[in-house]
Amino acid sequence: MSVRLDRTIQDTGTKFRIFPQPRFLEGFEEPETIVLSVPKDQIQDGPADDRFYVVDAINKQPYNYPYAPPHQGDSNPPVRPDPKTGHFDHLDVDSREFKAAQMYATVRRTLDIWEDYFGHKLIWHFSMNYARMELVPLIHWDNAHSGYGFLEFGFGRTSWGGLDEDRPYCMNFDVLAHELGHSIIFASVGFPNPTTETAEYGGHGEAAGDLVAIVTALHSRLVVDHLLDRSAGNLFSVNELSRVGELAESRQIRRAFNYVRMSTVTNEEHDLSKPLTGAIFDVFVEVFQKKLVQANLISQDLADRSYHSLNEAIDTDQIQVEFEEAYQGNSEPFREALFAARDYLGSLLAKTWDSLSPHYLTYADIGLQLIAHDAEMTGGEHEEVIRDSLAWREIQFPSDSPALQSHYVSHYSSMRESDMNVELKREASVSMQRIGKPKTKSRNRRREAAKK
Numbered sequence: 001m002s003v004r005l006d007r008t009i010q011d012t013g014t015k016f017r018i019f020p021q022p023r024f025l026e027g028f029e030e031p032e033t034i035v036l037s038v039p040k041d042q043i044q045d046g047p048a049d050d051r052f053y054v055v056d057a058i059n060k061q062p063y064n065y066p067y068a069p070p071h072q073g074d075s076n077p078p079v080r081p082d083p084k085t086g087h088f089d090h091l092d093v094d095s096r097e098f099k100a101a102q103m104y105a106t107v108r109r110t111l112d113i114w115e116d117y118f119g120h121k122l123i124w125h126f127s128m129n130y131a132r133m134e135l136v137p138l139i140h141w142d143n144a145h146s147g148y149g150f151l152e153f154g155f156g157r158t159s160w161g162g163l164d165e166d167r168p169y170c171m172n173f174d175v176l177a178h179e180l181g182h183s184i185i186f187a188s189v190g191f192p193n194p195t196t197e198t199a200e201y202g203g204h205g206e207a208a209g210d211l212v213a214i215v216t217a218l219h220s221r222l223v224v225d226h227l228l229d230r231s232a233g234n235l236f237s238v239n240e241l242s243r244v245g246e247l248a249e250s251r252q253i254r255r256a257f258n259y260v261r262m263s264t265v266t267n268e269e270h271d272l273s274k275p276l277t278g279a280i281f282d283v284f285v286e287v288f289q290k291k292l293v294q295a296n297l298i299s300q301d302l303a304d305r306s307y308h309s310l311n312e313a314i315d316t317d318q319i320q321v322e323f324e325e326a327y328q329g330n331s332e333p334f335r336e337a338l339f340a341a342r343d344y345l346g347s348l349l350a351k352t353w354d355s356l357s358p359h360y361l362t363y364a365d366i367g368l369q370l371i372a373h374d375a376e377m378t379g380g381e382h383e384e385v386i387r388d389s390l391a392w393r394e395i396q397f398p399s400d401s402p403a404l405q406s407h408y409v410s411h412y413s414s415m416r417e418s419d420m421n422v423e424l425k426r427e428a429s430v431s432m433q434r435i436g437k438p439k440t441k442s443r444n445r446r447r448e449a450a451k452k
């Protein structure tokens, strides 16, 4: 969401308190007040609005088609706003009502942010049957799921196997935002049919869920301050995760900082998502660094050295010291650069998702759309970064794709068909070798070293 729109809704929206990361993580023990776009006079008890409604069901089994919303059984009374102010920021953080409100506020905030990036209303994929999404925050179940017309959440498991009542999934911002991310993809990219579905469609959905969660979390003041204060903006450092500290336990952020490539993952959708999430997250970090350089907050030399800080000749502690000097007294402009990179990524992803076909979807299609929309948004300012990041992850057209074949001016009329096939395969393999090599070797070295 643009910083400007976020400021506008501060005056017109409804206040809630949420934990933007699990409250057992250091630095996130206290809730943060957020403002949703829905005005006080349009928010209903529940909480509910025109897109979502909470039902705090009791003694409920998980939905399992044809068992589907709306919930017909018993439920706790709807959560009501503070009668004095009309906001929902009065709830006791340890109460059941708070948990129901956190679930609603997190998904509503996620939708507010992403509809701003899309520039239009997202129509739920279940709109033929339901006007609103049902949110069930706390059922007695060791799982959580999103389905046709609902999100339904239970609890994590303790190490000895029972339900962990202290860790309900509805209090986990990342899990909620990731699940809503699936609904965002269904609303924008849509569905293949059984004959046109690819493994990369599934991998893309999981990557999208993680990226939606990360971009949404980067709207939290607590998360952004924590990330910048711990790293001093040196997100490319090898020690980025340890410097970010407890935030490294955030599963989305942990999954985004990865060094896997297409040749090192399986076709299982969560595994297959990692090279795509990693490539797109790398684009975000590089765009952030470019913005730091453009604002004269760090030098080009420091940015270049941080790219390949694992090169043995480079002193990583020295780089961190230089970042800390640059960050000192400049936290506000660093934050602005982070917001600019975040909003670039959010808009780029929304435009990309709106233009993808779900049928026969490949990561190469996504790469082309990222480059096309970067051209439209920035005149191609980040094209090389996108290309290098995808190439390093080995994201390319499949070797049998017609995209890799040449098209000749004249037919090989004198060539026997079998010879022609050999010739086409040879050409395809030569072009794969040629395009599979990213230009920026320094970035490769950094990642090669980090894999060890």
Ligand SMILES: [Zn+2]
Pocket: 178, 182, 205, 206, 209
């Ligand atoms: Zn998922």
